[in-house]
Amino acid sequence: MKLYSSTRAPNPRRVAMFLAEKGISGVELVDIDILAGAQNAPSFRAKNPLGRVPVLELDDGRLLTETRAICTYIEGLQPEPNLMGExxxxxxxxxxxxxxxxxxxxxxxxxxxxxxxxxxxxxxxxxxxxxxxxxxxxxxxxxxxxxxxxxxxxxxxxxxxxxxxxxxxxxxxxxxxxxxxxxxxxxxxxxxxxxxxxxxxxxxxxxx
The missing domain is CATH 1.20.1050.10 (Glutathione S-transferase Yfyf (Class Pi); Chain A, domain 2)
Structure with missing residues (x-):
């Protein structure tokens, strides 16, 4: 999987912390410099038309945006430790x-x-x-x-x-x-x- 992220934005940090709490490693980080306008590049807009990070690209090429939705996917992928409720x-x-x-x-x-x-x-x-x-x-x-x-x-x-x-x-x-x-x-x-x-x-x- 790839996580399109930005060290200048707080939402990608939420996903990174969620992954770390789950013990999931090996997710490739792709930095999007939002202050330089990289989120407006056509190549990124093809991944998220709204031009926002984070974006999680799955191994099959599907794309998930919105922090909570990404975390819901991760919770299902790695149920323990449980972070969203039993x-x-x-x-x-x-x-x-x-x-x-x-x-x-x-x-x-x-x-x-x-x-x-x-x-x-x-x-x-x-x-x-x-x-x-x-x-x-x-x-x-x-x-x-x-x-x-x-x-x-x-x-x-x-x-x-x-x-x-x-x-x-x-x-x-x-x-x-x-x-x-x-x-x-x-x-x-x-x-x-x-x-x-x-x-x-x-x-x-x-x-x-």
Whole structure:
């Protein structure tokens, strides 16, 4: 398999961490320099007409896009360790936690970056700085809620590490890099400790 990735984007990191947690190696990484516009090349657009990474190219040539869909395929390919839930009830609650992390934390950080960081102007035209600033505040509101949640449980979906934690961690790391955001600096001790625990996992250092 090939993973079309970019070290400048957080979504490919989610897939790389998922693969690492599964113990799957040997996936070829193909770097797409999104700041240089490589995602707009006809050869890449033939793989994903929307021009986004990641893209997983299967051995038979089929192409999977969208991070969650790629992870669903990987979960089926390598069921253990389970990261998406055993049985419909656990799967539903893990998906809820993952969607919350994606739609309310990850997306807010991404919108802040695309609209608020000058280096990403090549990806987002026009940039709306007021929208970016508002998204940064929304991210902080969600971070406060996550801090309260993590005061009573070790992981987003409950007692064990799941895909939801990969999504939340990659969002926090993206914010850490571009926003210089540190939960501990804003009094969110539980969220900071959570981030630090996940950062210590080998998968957090997986290349992407």
């Amino acid at each position: 049985g419909y009830e656990e799967r539903a609650f893990i998906e809820m936690a993952d969607r919350r992390a994606e739609l309310h934390l990850f997306v807010s950080v991404t919108n802040w970056a695309r609209h608020g960081h000058p280096a990403l102007a090549v990806l987002e035209q026009p940039q709306f700085s007021a929208f970016g600033a508002a998204q940064g505040e929304k991210m902080r509101d969600v971070a406060c809620w996550l801090d309260q949640t993590l005061a009573g449980q070790p992981y987003l979906a409950g007692a064990r590490f799941t895909i939801a934690d990969i999504t939340a961690f990659c969002a926090l790391e993206f914010a850490r890099g571009l926003m210089k955001y540190r939960p501990g600096d804003e009094g969110l001790a539980h969220l900071q400790a959570y981030r630090d625990r996940i950062a210590a996992r080998p998968s957090a250092a997986a290349p992407y």
